[in-house]
Amino acid sequence: xxxxxxxxxxxxxxxFFAYPVAAIVGRGLNVEGAWRFGRIGEVLAQSDxxxxxxxxxxxxxVSTALTLLVALPGAYVFARLRFPGKQLLRAVVTVPFVLPxxxxxxxxxALLGRGGLLDEVWGVRLDTTVWAILLAHVFFNYAVVxxxxxxxxxxxxxxxxxxxxxxxxxxxxxWRQVTLPALAPAVAAAALMVFLFTFTSFGVVQILGGxxxxxxxxxxxxxxxxxxxxxxxAVLTLIQFVAxxxxxxxxxxxxxxxxxxxxxxxxxxxxxxxxxAGQWMLxxxxxxxxxxxxxxPLAVLVQRSLDAPGFGYYRALTSDDxxxxxxxxxxxxxxxxxxxxxxxxxxxxxxxxxxxxxxxxDAGRFVRGFDALLMLPLGVSAVTVGFGxxxxxxxxxxxxxxxWILVPLAQALVGVPFVVRTMLPVLRAVDVRLREAAxxxxxxxWRVWREVDLPMVxxxxxxxxxxxxxxxxxxxxxTVFIARPDQPTLPVAVARLLGxxxxxxxxxxxxxxxxxxxxxxxxxxxxxxxxxxxxxxx
Amino acid sequence: MxxxxxxxxxxxxxRAVLDAVDLEVAExxxxxxxxxxxxxxxxxxxxxxxxxxxxxxRVSLDGRDQAGVPAHRRGVGLMFQDHQLFPQxxxxxxxxxxxRMRGTSKARRADRVQELxxxxxxxxxxxxxxxxxxxxxxxxxxxxxxxxPSPRLLMLDEPLGQLDRSLRERLVVELKELFGRLGTTVxxxxxxxxxxxxxxxxxxxxxxxxxxxxxxxxxxxxxxADAFVARFLGFENVAEAMVGAEAAxxxxxxxxxPEGAPQGSxxxxxxxxxxxxxxxxxxxxxxxxxxxxxxxHVLVHLQPxxxxxxxxxxxxxxxxxxxxxxxxxxxxxxxxVLG
Numbered sequence: 062x063x064x065x066x067x068x069x070x071x072x073x074x075x076x077f078f079a080y081p082v083a084a085i086v087g088r089g090l091n092v093e094g095a096w097r098f099g100r101i102g103e104v105l106a107q108s109d110x111x112x113x114x115x116x117x118x119x120x121x122x123v124s125t126a127l128t129l130l131v132a133l134p135g136a137y138v139f140a141r142l143r144f145p146g147k148q149l150l151r152a153v154v155t156v157p158f159v160l161p162x163x164x165x166x167x168x169x170x171a172l173l174g175r176g177g178l179l180d181e182v183w184g185v186r187l188d189t190t191v192w193a194i195l196l197a198h199v200f201f202n203y204a205v206v207x208x209x210x211x212x213x214x215x216x217x218x219x220x221x222x223x224x225x226x227x228x229x230x231x232x233x234x235x236w237r238q239v240t241l242p243a244l245a246p247a248v249a250a251a252a253l254m255v256f257l258f259t260f261t262s263f264g265v266v267q268i269l270g271g272x273x274x275x276x277x278x279x280x281x282x283x284x285x286x287x288x289x290x291x292x293x294x295a296v297l298t299l300i301q302f303v304a305x306x307x308x309x310x311x312x313x314x315x316x317x318x319x320x321x322x323x324x325x326x327x328x329x330x331x332x333x334x335x336x337x338a339g340q341w342m343l344x345x346x347x348x349x350x351x352x353x354x355x356x357x358p359l360a361v362l363v364q365r366s367l368d369a370p371g372f373g374y375y376r377a378l379t380s381d382d383x384x385x386x387x388x389x390x391x392x393x394x395x396x397x398x399x400x401x402x403x404x405x406x407x408x409x410x411x412x413x414x415x416x417x418x419x420x421x422x423d424a425g426r427f428v429r430g431f432d433a434l435l436m437l438p439l440g441v442s443a444v445t446v447g448f449g450x451x452x453x454x455x456x457x458x459x460x461x462x463x464x465w466i467l468v469p470l471a472q473a474l475v476g477v478p479f480v481v482r483t484m485l486p487v488l489r490a491v492d493v494r495l496r497e498a499a500x501x502x503x504x505x506x507w508r509v510w511r512e513v514d515l516p517m518v519x520x521x522x523x524x525x526x527x528x529x530x531x532x533x534x535x536x537x538x539x540t541v542f543i544a545r546p547d548q549p550t551l552p553v554a555v556a557r558l559l560g561x562x563x564x565x566x567x568x569x570x571x572x573x574x575x576x577x578x579x580x581x582x583x584x585x586x587x588x589x590x591x592x593x594x595x596x597x598x599x
Numbered sequence: 600m601x602x603x604x605x606x607x608x609x610x611x612x613x614r615a616v617l618d619a620v621d622l623e624v625a626e627x628x629x630x631x632x633x634x635x636x637x638x639x640x641x642x643x644x645x646x647x648x649x650x651x652x653x654x655x656x657r658v659s660l661d662g663r664d665q666a667g668v669p670a671h672r673r674g675v676g677l678m679f680q681d682h683q684l685f686p687q688x689x690x691x692x693x694x695x696x697x698x699r700m701r702g703t704s705k706a707r708r709a710d711r712v713q714e715l716x717x718x719x720x721x722x723x724x725x726x727x728x729x730x731x732x733x734x735x736x737x738x739x740x741x742x743x744x745x746x747x748p749s750p751r752l753l754m755l756d757e758p759l760g761q762l763d764r765s766l767r768e769r770l771v772v773e774l775k776e777l778f779g780r781l782g783t784t785v786x787x788x789x790x791x792x793x794x795x796x797x798x799x800x801x802x803x804x805x806x807x808x809x810x811x812x813x814x815x816x817x818x819x820x821x822x823x824a825d826a827f828v829a830r831f832l833g834f835e836n837v838a839e840a841m842v843g844a845e846a847a848x849x850x851x852x853x854x855x856x857p858e859g860a861p862q863g864s865x866x867x868x869x870x871x872x873x874x875x876x877x878x879x880x881x882x883x884x885x886x887x888x889x890x891x892x893x894x895x896h897v898l899v900h901l902q903p904x905x906x907x908x909x910x911x912x913x914x915x916x917x918x919x920x921x922x923x924x925x926x927x928x929x930x931x932x933x934x935x936v937l938g
């Protein structure tokens with residue numbers, strides 16, 4: 062039974078993840094049947110590779126630190142203060158996280174780049190500096206910290222601090238001795254997640270990094286698609302694989318520590334109206350931060366897309382200019398939506414099966430180890446996966462090169478971890494004895510799942526589907542390789558438009574990004590209405 | 600026998616939580632398993648329900664071995680300690696659950712739900728939300744849910760554990776009456792002796808996964824099997840003694856024993872009512888260290904010069920003050936020689 066449940070996700074990951082990645086690594090390191098592991102040393106010895114490695118790590122560390130610095134006050138405000146419009150603000154803060162990296166890159170280009178808002182007002186351009194990348198990373202990951210840390214913070218029992226106060230601790234001391242230790246694992250987990258996302262950053266760096274700044278992921282893309290140096294790309298993929306594995310192992314460890322017994326209470330009872338100048342200033346500061354850092358880039362993006370008279374850029378999307386695309390760019394919307402729907406279905410089925418298998422009480426060590434493996438697609442180079450699809454799935458019985466399903470399959474890979482992460486906490490929170498109560502009343506195991514588990518996870522399942530949808534919609538690294546030229550997705554179309562010179566292409570990129578942003582934001586707002594406090598980390 | 604356990608053993612890690620337990624429950628009998636927490640009583644119920652596989656031994660229902668029969672096919676009912684009502688269903692939905700699993704028709708289900716809710720004293724509560732129920736009401740709904748499919752054996756895990764005292768005392772009488780009327784066979788576990796004594800036809804005391812004693816409430820109360828059972832029942836005046844024909848040598852001196860008591864090296868129990876206070880100078884000299892008001896009497900804690908403490912039940916008016924010096928004599932009728 063439990064092997065039956067786990068078999069489908071295992072097979073899926075073996076065929077559509079492990080096999081393509083292994084194939085491309087093999088292609089790079091195996092020449093005429095002989096393994097050339099010496100290449101690893103050679104590649105690592107190159108100074109430009111070492112520079113990429115250094116920059117990747119450095120920018121990830123700085124991005125993570127900056128994100129924590131900016132977002133932790135936000136986590137407090139969302140957890141402990143009550144103010145009008147909080148629900149809406151929470152949704153606004155989360156929008157960037159589900160935005161495609163390409164849109165984020167484009168938005169910051171519109172804000173900080175040539176002819177951008179800062180350029181017009183003060184003549185300042187940041188798109189050639191590392192600041193553009195760092196700010197975009199903070200923008201992107203603000204919600205990760207607010208949600209992970211703030212979510213736990215809101216549920217910490219304030220009476221714990223009160224107990225410390227009654228034992229003679231000052232407010233600050235009570236916070237340091239009681240609240241901070243309880244929060245620390247959540248802060249660590251959030252920091253590691255941000256580090257992971259920024260370490261493997263592709264779309265943002267691709268657009269804002271210019272020729273100067275390149276992360277591992279961007280370098281892998283350059284080596285595969287521009288220089289055609291597969292062996293260097295293979296080595297870089299392996300390096301990234303090892304690094305991501307280490308980060309995920311550390312993350313799993315901190316999350317397990319977080320599960321240690323904390324007194325949690327209903328989040329709705331811990332928030333209070335701000336009191337005193339300090340709290341009002343904190344609230345004000347967070348609101349200004351959100352406005353400047355999160356809302357302004359998107360506002361500028363929308364404004365730029367409307368720059369041409371009479372929705373000129375939007376209308377241009379419907380015409381076939383014959384240059385950049387074989388089809389009018391507007392068709393990318395339909396492509397993206399249908400791909401994303403297919404990818405969502407795949408991700409939900411695979412992810413739900415995996416989550417159910419992982420929650421079974423008799424799950425063995427093998428199954429629990431699978432938990433961590435499921436996260437790998439979040440960090441393994443999407444570029445490698447995309448390219449791996451092309452070279453691995455091109456012969457019978459798995460000749461999918463010309464099949465439309467190739468794109469949804471790649472996108473589903475990234476969606477599955479979100480589905481699993483969203484559903485696992487909810488499934489684990491279902492009291493085992495509730496299932497036993499149903500069994501004793503005569504329900505078969507399948508009936509128990511349908512009668513007890515399903516009603517409780519239905520919302521989580523919808524939320525998971527929404528995330529999978531948003532992630533699939535924005536997937537760029539793998540899709541850019543495997544989307545057919547006449548069937549581009551929205552992010553691919555945006556990137557192609559940005560790669561071309563001229564006002565019209567730039568404007569169309571802004572317009573397409575705006576459309577993509579609106580679709581993602583709508584999906585998210587629907588999710589916000591469904592969200593429960595238990596539904597996962599994202 | 601409706602239920603019979605033979606050598607039922609469950610191990611968690613290396614520890615036997617259920618250690619070769621033999622137990623039989625006859626039809627229409629109400630058996631209460633009594634024991635401190637960790638004595639294996641809940642595991643016993645889970646093993647009978649099929650929620651906990653046995654490491655060895657067997658569980659039979661109506662003479663049929665239940666090995667390999669999954670929980671949902673055993674046809675027994677279990678009321679969980681904290682009720683475990685399904686939060687997403689209303690009261691009626693909870694009560695009807697077991698019937699639905701058996702494919703009972705809708706009309707029949709509605710009748711039965713109504714009948715049971717009336718039976719447990721919640722007529723018309725069907726459409727109410729489970730979350731809106733008080734503790735006592737939840738307990739009644741849980742009972743109705745367990746009874747609805749007419750299980751051949753109803754098991755109750757700490758049925759009244761979370762309720763306040765007055766409610767508990769009222770419900771235990773109601774339950775006993777209800778089970779008698781319906782002829783339900785019941786296996787209940789509890790750590791509360793008054794609950795067990797009030798409910799059960801037969802009490803089974805468990806200790807460390809084994810059965811320490813089994814008998815009618817009266818028999819167990821009058822003659823606990825050993826010092827553990829006696830102390831668990833709340834008796835403090837328990838000591839090792841050398842028992843002779845008429846008296847026993849105890850740390851408190853010579854204590855008379857009832858006629859026909861077993862002789863030799865034994866455990867002796869002196870009930871508080873058997874400790875009579877006499878003026879200083881007579882009997883065993885003691886100091887009063889504490890008094891506990893028990894409503895109908897006062898429990899006086901006594902410290903003899905060099906013997907274990909004693910508890911004495913005293914009439915309200917005659918009770919000495921803390922610090923008083925008193926003498927103590929013993930009453931053979933309230934003394935039991937155990938084992």
